[in-house]
Amino acid sequence: MKRKLEASELIFKIISYTLLTVFALGCLYPFVYAVSASISGRHAVDYGEVVLFPKDVQFDAFRRMFNDNMFWNSYSNTLFLTVYGTVWALGVAILGAYALSKKRLLFRKFFNFYLVFTMWFSAGIVPQYLNYLATKKVFNGIGIMDDKWLVVIAMGMAAMNIILLRNAFENVPSEIEEAAIVDGATEFGVLSKVFIPMSKSTIATVALFFAISRWNGYFWARQMISNAHEHPLQVFIRLTLEDYTNSETMAGWNEVYASDSVIYALIVCSIVPILIIYPFIQKYFAKGTNAGGVKE
Amino acid sequence: MRDKGADFLIFDQASGTYRESPEQMVRDDVEKHYWLHVGRTILKDWRLYLMLLPTILVFLFWRYLPMYELLGAFKVGDQVKSVSEQYFAGFSYFKTLLVGGGTGGLSMEFWRALRNTFLLSFYGLCFGFPMPIILALFFNEVRSNIARSVYQVLTYLPKFMSTVVMTSLVMMLVKQGSLTSGAGIVSRFLARIGLISEEMANAGLLNNPSFFRGIYQISGIWETAGYDSIVFFAAIIAISPTSYEAAQIDGAGKMAQMRYVVLPSILSTIVIMLIMRIGSLLNIGYEKVLLLYNNNTYVTADVVSTFAQRYGLAGAQKGIASAAEMMNNVVGMLLVIGANTVARKASNVSLY
Numbered sequence: 001m002k003r004k005l006e007a008s009e010l011i012f013k014i015i016s017y018t019l020l021t022v023f024a025l026g027c028l029y030p031f032v033y034a035v036s037a038s039i040s041g042r043h044a045v046d047y048g049e050v051v052l053f054p055k056d057v058q059f060d061a062f063r064r065m066f067n068d069n070m071f072w073n074s075y076s077n078t079l080f081l082t083v084y085g086t087v088w089a090l091g092v093a094i095l096g097a098y099a100l101s102k103k104r105l106l107f108r109k110f111f112n113f114y115l116v117f118t119m120w121f122s123a124g125i126v127p128q129y130l131n132y133l134a135t136k137k138v139f140n141g142i143g144i145m146d147d148k149w150l151v152v153i154a155m156g157m158a159a160m161n162i163i164l165l166r167n168a169f170e171n172v173p174s175e176i177e178e179a180a181i182v183d184g185a186t187e188f189g190v191l192s193k194v195f196i197p198m199s200k201s202t203i204a205t206v207a208l209f210f211a212i213s214r215w216n217g218y219f220w221a222r223q224m225i226s227n228a229h230e231h232p233l234q235v236f237i238r239l240t241l242e243d244y245t246n247s248e249t250m251a252g253w254n255e256v257y258a259s260d261s262v263i264y265a266l267i268v269c270s271i272v273p274i275l276i277i278y279p280f281i282q283k284y285f286a287k288g289t290n291a292g293g294v295k296e
Numbered sequence: 297m298r299d300k301g302a303d304f305l306i307f308d309q310a311s312g313t314y315r316e317s318p319e320q321m322v323r324d325d326v327e328k329h330y331w332l333h334v335g336r337t338i339l340k341d342w343r344l345y346l347m348l349l350p351t352i353l354v355f356l357f358w359r360y361l362p363m364y365e366l367l368g369a370f371k372v373g374d375q376v377k378s379v380s381e382q383y384f385a386g387f388s389y390f391k392t393l394l395v396g397g398g399t400g401g402l403s404m405e406f407w408r409a410l411r412n413t414f415l416l417s418f419y420g421l422c423f424g425f426p427m428p429i430i431l432a433l434f435f436n437e438v439r440s441n442i443a444r445s446v447y448q449v450l451t452y453l454p455k456f457m458s459t460v461v462m463t464s465l466v467m468m469l470v471k472q473g474s475l476t477s478g479a480g481i482v483s484r485f486l487a488r489i490g491l492i493s494e495e496m497a498n499a500g501l502l503n504n505p506s507f508f509r510g511i512y513q514i515s516g517i518w519e520t521a522g523y524d525s526i527v528f529f530a531a532i533i534a535i536s537p538t539s540y541e542a543a544q545i546d547g548a549g550k551m552a553q554m555r556y557v558v559l560p561s562i563l564s565t566i567v568i569m570l571i572m573r574i575g576s577l578l579n580i581g582y583e584k585v586l587l588l589y590n591n592n593t594y595v596t597a598d599v600v601s602t603f604a605q606r607y608g609l610a611g612a613q614k615g616i617a618s619a620a621e622m623m624n625n626v627v628g629m630l631l632v633i634g635a636n637t638v639a640r641k642a643s644n645v646s647l648y
Contacts, residue, residue, distance in 0.1 A: 008549040008550040011550070016434040016438070017437070017438070020431075020438070020447050021447075023431070023451065024446075025450075027451050027518060027522065030454075030469060030518075031453070033469070037481075045477070046477040047478060048478040048479075092350045092354055093351070095347040095350060095351065096347065096348055096352075098347055099347045099348035099351075102344060104341070105344060105345075106334060106337055106338065111348065114352070115351075118355060118359045120632050120633060121363075121625055121628075122362075122625060123362035123363045123366050123622075123625075124601070124621030124624075124625055125601055125608060125609065126365070126609065126617045126618045127362040127363065127364075127366050127368070127618060128362045130362070130365045130614070131357075131362040131365060132358075135357070154357070157354050157355070157358070159355075186343070191347075216459060218458065218460045218587075219586070234458055234460040234461075237460050237464055238464070238587070241464050245467075248474050249476065259476070259477065260468065260477060267461055267464055267468075270461050271457060271461060274456045274457075278453075282452070285452075
C-alpha cells in the first residue's frame with residue numbers, strides 16, 4: 001500500500017516538474033530570442049543562425065534606436081501619459097469611491113448602478129470615436145492644443161477600479177472615522193488622514209492598474225493624437241513595425257545589423273523598464289486578481 | 297412612507313376614534329417636502345457630493361454621451377452632420393446586416409464576424425480556460441518556495457507586455473520570409489519538425505487564415521495562463537494539510553487525493569470563473585485582433601468590433617458600424633448580467 005502511494009505521487013511530481021519547466025521556458029524563450037536577435041550580426045539573423053544565443057555580437061541596432069529622437073520623444077510622451085493619467089484617474093476615483101462608500105449618501109444605489117452599467121454595456125468604437133472627436137474640438141476651443149491632455153483626461157477611467165476602492169473604504173472601521181470627526185476633522189481631513197492611510201495597499205493596486213493601462217494604451221492614442229511628435233511608445237513601436245512590414249527593409253545595405261534586429265531592439269527597449277520595476281510591483285498585482293472582481 | 301410599526305395611528309380617548317400620530321405627521325411632512333428634504337441633506341453634506349461630482353462628470357461625458365451617438369445606428373444622412381440633424385432610418389441598417397438586401401456582401405461579412413467573435417471566445421474557453429487550473433495544480437507540487445517563485449515569475453512575465461509589444465513579438469516570430477531574410481524562428485521550427493510546409497512558413501503564418509485561431513489562442517495562453525493561475529493557486533493553498541493527511545491515512549493515492557480533496561475545494565472558484573468567462577463570450581478585446589489580422593485573414597479573424605472599426609473608422613459607414621456593434625454589445629450585456637445572476641445564485645459571490 002505504502003509503496004504504491006509513493007509511486008503515484010512520485011510520477012505526478014515528475015510530470016509536474018517537467019511540464020512546468022517546459023511551459024516556463026516556453027514563456028521565457030521569445031524574450032531571450034528577442035534579446036539575442038537584437039544584438040546578433042546581420043548574416044546570422046537574416047539566415048536564421050540565431051536560435052538561442054547571440055552570434056557575431058553588435059550593438060548598432062540599439063545605437064540606431066538610441067540615436068533616434070522620435071524614440072526618446074515617444075518614451076517621454078508615454079511617461080507623460082502614465083504619470084498624469086494615473087494621477088488624474090486615481091484622484092477622481094478616490095474622491096468618488098469615498099463618497100460612494102458612505103451609507104448616508106442619497107441615491108447611493110443609483111450612483112452605483114451608474115458606474116456598474118458602464119461595465120455591462122459600452123457604446124462601441126464608432127460612437128466612442130465621434131465622442132472623442134467632439135471632445136477634442138472642445139479642448140482645442142479652450143486652448144488645449146496638445147492631444148495628450150485629451151488622452152489623459154478623457155480616457156482610461158474604469159468603473160471596476162472605483163468599485164475596488166469603494167470596497168476597501170467600506171472596510172475601514174467606522175469607530176476610527178467617528179474619532180477623527182470628534183477631533184474636528186473635516187470631510188477631506190477624514191479622507192486624507194484616515195481612509196487613504198488605512199487602504200494603502202488597495203490604492204497601490206488600483207494605481208498600478210491605472211498606470212499599466214496608460215503605459216499600454218495604444219488604439220485611442222493612435223486615433224486621437226494627430227501630431228506624430230506626441231505619439232506614445234506603443235504607437236511608435238507599431239508604426240515602426242508597419243513601416244517594416246510594408247517596405248520589408250529597415251537597415252541600409254551597408255549596416256552590420258539586420259532589419260529584424262531593429263524591431264527586436266525596440267521591443268527589448270520597451271520591456272526592460274517593466275522588468276526593472278517588476279519585482280517591486282508583483283505583490284500588488286497578485287493582490288489585485290484576488291480582490292479583483294470577486295466580492296462577497 | 298408608512299413605517300412597519302403600527303404607530304402611525306393613535307387612539308384618541310376623547311373622541312373615541314383613531315387619528316394620526318405625531319411621528320406620522322412628521323413622516324408625512326417629510327414626504328410632502330421630499331425634494332426640500334433632499335436639497336437640505338445635500339446642502340448639509342455638500343462636500344461629499346462635491347467629491348462625487350468629478351466621477352459623475354467623467355462617466356457622463358465619456359461613457360454615457362457616446363451612447364447618445366448610438367442613435368446614428370437608426371439614422372441616415374450626411375455623415376458630417378451631427379446625429380440630431382440626420383433623418384430617422386428606422387431599423388434599415390439592422391435589416392441590412394441581418395438579412396442582407398441592398399449591399400448584400402455586408403450581411404455575409406457581419407455574420408462571419410459574429411461567428412468569429414463567438415468561436416475565438418469559445419476556443420479560448422476550451423483551451424485557454426483549463427490551462428491556469430492545470431498550472432496551479434503543478435505549482436502546488438513544487439515544495440521548494442524558491443523554485444516555485446522562479447516558475448511563477450517566469451510564467452507571469454508575459455502578462456506585463458502591452459498588447460502592441462506582444463503582437464509585435466508574435467508577428468516577428470512567425471513572419472514571412474523575404475528576399476533578404478528568412479521566415480520567423482517559430483515558423484522555421486514548425487517547418488523543421490514537419491508540422492507545416494516550407495512554403496507555408498515562407499508565406500507567413502499570419503497571412504494564412506487557417507493558422508489565425510491557433511496563433512490567437514496560443515499567444516493568449518502564453519500571455520495570461522500564468523497570471524490567471526494566481527486565483528486558483530490561492531484556492532489550492534487554502535486547503536488545510538490535515539485534509540491530505542486524512543486522505544493518505546485512508547489510502548488515497550495521488551489521483552484519489554486530486555479527485556476527492558483538491559478538486560472539491562477549488563470547484564467553486566472554477567465554477568465562478570467559468571460562469572464569468574461564459575458571460576464575456578462576446579466581449580472580445582478588439583485591440584489584439586486588430587493588431588494581428590490583415591486582409592488575408594478576414595475569413596477567420598474578423599470579429600464584430602474590428603468589422604465596426606473597418607467600416608466606421610477606416611471607411612465611412614458609421615451607421616452600419618454602430619448598428620453591428622450595438623447588436624453585439626446588447627447580447628453581450630445580457631450574457632454578462634445572466635452570468636452574474638447565476639453566479640450570485642450559485643455561491644453568493646458576484647462580480648459587481
